Amino acid sequence: MSPSTSIGWIERARKFLSPSDVRRGGLLEGGGGNYELLSPSEHYEPEEFDEAAFPIVTSLPGPFPTSAQVKNLRRIPGIVPWTAYAIALVELAERASYYGVGGLFPNFVQRPLPPGGPGTGAPPAGSQITPGALGLGLQVSTALSVVFSLLAYTTPLLGGLLADMRWGKFKTIAVGTGIAGIAHVLSVYAALPSVLQNGGAFLPFLLGLLLLGGSAGLIKANIAPIMAEQYTPTEDYVSSLPNGEKVIVDREATIQRVMSAYYGSINVGAFLAVLSTFAEKYVGFWLAFLIPGVIFLFMPILLYVVQPHLVASPPPSTSALLDNYRQVRKLVGSSHGTRRHSTDREGRSHELLDAExxxxxxxxxxxxxxxxxxxxxxxxxxxxxxxxxxxxTNGVPNDFLGHANPLVIVIAIPILNRYIYPWISARGIPFGPVRRVVVGFLLAAGGMVWSALIQHAVYKTSPCGYQATICDVGTGVSPLSAWLILPAPILSGLSESLAIVSAMEIGYMMSPPSLRSIINSLFLFTQGISSALVLAFLPIMKDPYLVWPFTITTIMTLIATCGVWKMFRYLDDDHRS
Incomplete structure (x- = not known):
């Protein structure tokens, strides 16, 4: 058995067994420990185990904390390597290009070229007209936006499988980058004024949409796992600060910091997409699509620079996936896991496989x-x-206000990590990842309630009443300011800062090392399923029914909140212990 396998054994043992369940054996070459799991009849009594006399030897930067140190020492996150932040910049460039293009789809598809405009999709100066290009209506616009999201969040399964079983994470990202580059060229071509005016924009636009959505899956499945892999300690350990204070360097807190950096980079990139909303309003769609394409060019440059410095990912292998698939089938097919004291082809015990x-x-x-x-x-x-x-709107692009969401996230995540969470922890208030997810769900439901109320108010004040979406009477719009929508994206941003970051943290900590891209892909895949479910709303995504999608979603989200709390609150108890 290799030293790394032995350490993996003991990491798993420390999570599920007491110190008396582990007996230290001889040292392996390279400083690793060799440990033997005892049968129940051979267990030492707790009072006979002396942690100080028998320290656990590992490849960590410091020793494992003893029981006394776990109770008494302060916990701090470890240092996040610069390579993790460099990969975060790669994600920033990719998300800026993705949202910069994807955020334009509703106006580009739904609304026609504005009459009296320059023919680029921009409206006449000083008017309340919204930018547009293809004029295919709200239902087609929604359907294509859903298809785009569906591709972007289902193809991560392909990206995860290719990374973990065939190509490796970095090569999969590189292939996705090349495909996305082609998509950006097609998007800019479709938005050229001459193409818009001769009616030839739809096919290149659609092909660009499909390629960009698909490439996002290859990239997004692997960015977060690569970032987290840059932090190499696999367990908590004891370290000394420059002032002499001994602390526990908390792996979970460090991974939370990595995931916060990852999610923060996503939303900085998403906020940069605001440049495209003003470009479509005042110049035209060709510039609006070109801006994210230019930002995208930073991505291959960053990948080239950081690649030689990355911590090597586990090599691609089909065995880990197949072994875990077999164990999942066994666990699902019986009320208890089959325990056998044999090992798989990579030296992992079936007890460990059952746990994974x-x-x-x-x-x-x-x-x-x-x-x-x-x-x-x-x-x-x-x-x-x-x-x-x-x-x-009074000159503000109608798709600008949605960018309050990433701005709130960029502001909220550092405040939560630096001030709110430490303040809560110092006072012993339970606020583990599941509680954070529950609060996030409630905030998202609140955003839906607010959107339903504003939609109802627009119906009541529009010159066309319950036909407000296609109104051409007078100014064609409700006198209510579009800024009234702002609380909805603010609540959504706060919700994501709590729920999404915490879910990614839980997912990474639960993932076997060889399957992290696939597990991350499964989380992203939920977005794809959600996009498909949105299609069920299409029959009521038209006047006069537009209050109902928000109302129904509110009810479903509240039910889901109850389900999360009932089924998974025990994870917070494990987190506290």
Whole structure:
């Protein structure tokens, strides 16, 4: 058995067994420990185990904390390597290009070229007209936006499988980058004024949409796992600060910091997409699509620079996936795991495989509730953008207000990590990851309630009443300011800062090392399922029924919140212990 396998054994043992369940054996070459799990009849009594006399030897930067140190020492996150932050910049460039293009789809598809405009999709100066190009209506616009999201969040399964079984994470990202580059070229071509005016824009636009959505899956499945892999300690350990204070360097807190950096980079990139909203309003769609394409060019440059410095990912292998698949089938097919004291072809015991398979099952069940949450958190963005277009904007692009969401996230995550969470922890208030997810779900439901109320108010004040979306009477819009929509994206941003970051943390901590891209892909896949479910709303995504999608989503999200709390609150108890 290799030293790394032995350490993996003891990491798993420390999570599930007491110190008296582990007997230290001889040292392996390279400083690793060799440990033997005892049968129940051979267990030492706790009082006979002296942790100080028998320290556990590992490849960690410091020793494992003793029971006394766990109770008494302060916990701090470890240092996040610079390579993790460099990969976060890669994600920032990719998300800026993705949202910069994808955020334009509702106006580009739904609304026609504005009469009296320059023919680029921009409206006449000083008017309340919304930018447009293809004029295919709200239902087609929503359907294509859903298809785009569906591709972006189902293809991560392909990206995860290719990374973990065939190509490796970095090569999969590189292939996705090349495909996305082609998509950006097609998007800019479709938005050229000459192409828009001769009616030839739809096919290149559609092909660009499909390629960009598909490439996103290859990239997104692997960015977060690569970032987390840059932090190499596999367990908590004891370290000394420059002032002499001994502390426990907390792996979970460090991974939370990595995931916060990852999610923060996503939303900085998403906020940069605001440049495209003003470009479509005042110049035209060709510039609006070109800006994210230019930002995208930074991505291959960053990948080239950081690649030689990355910590090597586990090599691609089909065996880990197949072994865990078999164990999942056994666990699902019986009320208890089959325990055998044999090992698989990579030297892992079946007890360890059962534990890993159980973690995979729990992660999938937990992620299942995000299928509903995702509808409340961005699944109805096309409706919100259309709603803003039915209100008085006074020169502000109707799709600008939605960018308050990433701005709130960028501000909220550092505040939560630096001030709120430490303040709560110092006072012993239980606020583990499941509680954070529950609060996030409630905030998302609140955003849906607010959107329903604003839609109802627009129907009551529009010159066309309950036909507000296609109104051409007078100014064609409600006198209510579009800024009234702002609380909805703010609540959504706060919700994501709590729920999404915490879910990614839970998913990563539950994932077997060789399956992290696939497990991350399963979490992203919930977005794809959510997008497909949004299609069920299409019959009521038209006047006069537009209040109902928000109302129904609110009810479903509240039910999902109850389910998360009832089924998974025990994870917070484990987190506290």
């Amino acid at each position: 398979a159980g973690d995979v099952i729990r992660a999938c069940k937990f992620f299942g509730f995000f299928v509903i949450y995702n509808i409340a958190d961005g699944g109805l963005n096309a409706l919100v953008t259309s709603l803003a277009g039915s209100m008085t």
